Amino acid sequence: MEYSPPPFFKRGPSLLTRFTFFSILSACLLVSDARLNYLMLFRQGIATVVYPMQRLGSMPGELSRRVGEFFVTQSRLQRENDQLRHQELRNSASLQVLKSLESENRHLRELLAMRERIARDFIPAEVLYGHRDPFTRRVVVDRGIQHGVRAGWAVVDENGVVGQVTRVFPWLSEVTLITDKEQAVPIQAVRSGLRGVTFGIGYDGTLELRFMPVNADIQNGDLLVTSGIDGTYPAGLPVAVVSNVERNAAYAFARITCTPAAGVNSATQVLVVAANEKLPENPATEAPAAPKPRKARR
Amino acid sequence: MSFNWLRPPLSGGRAPPQEILRPVKARYIALTLLSALVLNLFALPDLLNQIKPDLIALTLIYWVVYHPRRVGFLPAWFLGLTMDVADGSLFGQHALAYAVLMYLAILLHRRILMFGMRQQIVHVAAILLLSQFIMLGVRMLSGADFPGPLFFIPSFLGAALWPLLFNVIRIPLRPRTDPDAV
Numbered sequence: 001m002e003y004s005p006p007p008f009f010k011r012g013p014s015l016l017t018r019f020t021f022f023s024i025l026s027a028c029l030l031v032s033d034a035r036l037n038y039l040m041l042f043r044q045g046i047a048t049v050v051y052p053m054q055r056l057g058s059m060p061g062e063l064s065r066r067v068g069e070f071f072v073t074q075s076r077l078q079r080e081n082d083q084l085r086h087q088e089l090r091n092s093a094s095l096q097v098l099k100s101l102e103s104e105n106r107h108l109r110e111l112l113a114m115r116e117r118i119a120r121d122f123i124p125a126e127v128l129y130g131h132r133d134p135f136t137r138r139v140v141v142d143r144g145i146q147h148g149v150r151a152g153w154a155v156v157d158e159n160g161v162v163g164q165v166t167r168v169f170p171w172l173s174e175v176t177l178i179t180d181k182e183q184a185v186p187i188q189a190v191r192s193g194l195r196g197v198t199f200g201i202g203y204d205g206t207l208e209l210r211f212m213p214v215n216a217d218i219q220n221g222d223l224l225v226t227s228g229i230d231g232t233y234p235a236g237l238p239v240a241v242v243s244n245v246e247r248n249a250a251y252a253f254a255r256i257t258c259t260p261a262a263g264v265n266s267a268t269q270v271l272v273v274a275a276n277e278k279l280p281e282n283p284a285t286e287a288p289a290a291p292k293p294r295k296a297r298r
Numbered sequence: 299m300s301f302n303w304l305r306p307p308l309s310g311g312r313a314p315p316q317e318i319l320r321p322v323k324a325r326y327i328a329l330t331l332l333s334a335l336v337l338n339l340f341a342l343p344d345l346l347n348q349i350k351p352d353l354i355a356l357t358l359i360y361w362v363v364y365h366p367r368r369v370g371f372l373p374a375w376f377l378g379l380t381m382d383v384a385d386g387s388l389f390g391q392h393a394l395a396y397a398v399l400m401y402l403a404i405l406l407h408r409r410i411l412m413f414g415m416r417q418q419i420v421h422v423a424a425i426l427l428l429s430q431f432i433m434l435g436v437r438m439l440s441g442a443d444f445p446g447p448l449f450f451i452p453s454f455l456g457a458a459l460w461p462l463l464f465n466v467i468r469i470p471l472r473p474r475t476d477p478d479a480v
Contacts, residue, residue, distance in 0.1 A: 019401040022371045026378070026397060029390030034440045039389050046383040050339070054384060057339030129341030133387040134348055134445040135437045140386075167386070174386050181443060202443050265344070 040167075047169040054140075054172070058128050120234055121274040123147055125155075127267060128172070137180040137200065139163070143272060144171045152232060154273045160238035160261035161185060161226060162270055173272075177264050178239065179205050187239050188227035192217040195227050198240060198258060205265060207240050209256035214247050218256055231276045238262070319471040322365055330357050330467055331369075331377060339384055348448055351456030354381065355399055355429060356463055359422055362403040363410050374400050391436050395429040402428065415461050423457035 125143040167174040181202035228235025240258035334353040378393030
């Protein structure tokens with residue numbers, strides 16, 4: 001379909017020229033974003049402009065939730081209240097035990113001249129919405145650079161690890177869920193003490209424990225908690241429960257499927273946990289200071 | 299030069315009768331595109347979010363087809379970048395898709411105008427699908443998995459919305475007074 005205007009009208013560059021120009025420009029952006037990670041500042045600039053519109057867009061959802069909260073029945077509220085009171089009682093009992101254990105632990109660690117565990121800062125945040133991008137599993141939370149959130153911090157809810165902050169904007173940040181295809185979490189099995197790394201599967205909301213030998217001591221129902229050796233996730237947070245173990249001697253590794261412990265897709269209130277910045281130096285000085293879990297590839 | 303290819307190949311539908319509209323102000327075009335952006339950013343429950351049609355793409359096609367030369371590549375491209383930031387997708391993914399969409403829409407706009415509403419929907423669906431294929435290709439090249447057949451539903455829903463969009467955008471453009479009144 002040739003389309004050529006009469007030459008005596010001035011109409012600027014031809015359609016094909018304009019199309020080629022903008023396509024090449026987009027392709028350059030795509031490559032520099034996917035491979036080189038140069039454009040964070042540009043992205044943040046646009047994000048600041050879009051922020052009011054994003055808040056406007058997420059308003060109807062928030063509003064309907066608020067209205068829904070307003071019309072709860074008395075009995076449901078009462079029941080919830082009772083439940084919470086019971087839970088608080090139980091928690092306070094275990095908290096008291098915890099305090100005595102903590103002091104004991106500190107004392108023992110001092111005796112053994114071990115490094116003290118560092119208490120971490122956390123920032124409470126609310127999940128605004130899930131991303132429209134169908135290729136990744138991410139959510140957006142309502143805390144950003146202005147509130148002190150930094151990229152790489154862990155995000156947890158009351159049941160366990162939800163994900164990791166991957167991009168920060170002035171008032172929002174983007175959390176990649178642990179079920180995302182490129183997200184890896186270093187874990188330790190509670191029962192056997194085995195260490196490993198879970199990877200998200202991507203499409204069905206489960207996790208996979210990769211690179212475990214066929215005879216590894218992992219059973220259905222094993223709880224996997226963060227091992228804390230990466231310095232990103234605090235140690236001892238529940239990550240997932242093993243739901244299926246497939247051992248086939250033909251392969252080098254067992255196929256272990258786990259379901260996340262936290263409400264990865266349903267959490268609305270989360271905590272952003274600061275990363276541990278006082279990691280000891282790596283013995284080899286050439287090596288980078290801390291291995292980044294996100295860079296882990298198959 | 300022969301213009302045979304401009305004619306509808308089959309006499310299936312008739313082009314909608316030409317309406318006389320008031321002149322379109324640049325401000326109005328900007329307003330429609332901005333409202334499309336805000337509507338695109340609406341946060342819905344998960345499943346609905348995935349099949350929600352891309353209203354910016356649809357609005358761009360409308361302006362290019364019915365008022366060519368009013369919307370250029372540059373605003374479309376910047377809207378694409380904005381969508382990339384808001385969606386958290388690869389930077390330039392939507393921008394590239396919108397560039398392709400603009401190219402196709404400008405190329406086909408005379409042809410689309412000759413068709414009736416139903417055939418126009420088919421054309422719009424084809425353009426939207428192609429721009430989605432571009433996005434899919436870009437993401438698969440960068441290592442993502444195919445997200446499932448649900449991925450293509452926004453194109454068809456968007457095309458189904460075409461008659462509605464056509465009528466809604468034209469409301470402020472229709473003459474205010476009845477031309478037959480004396």
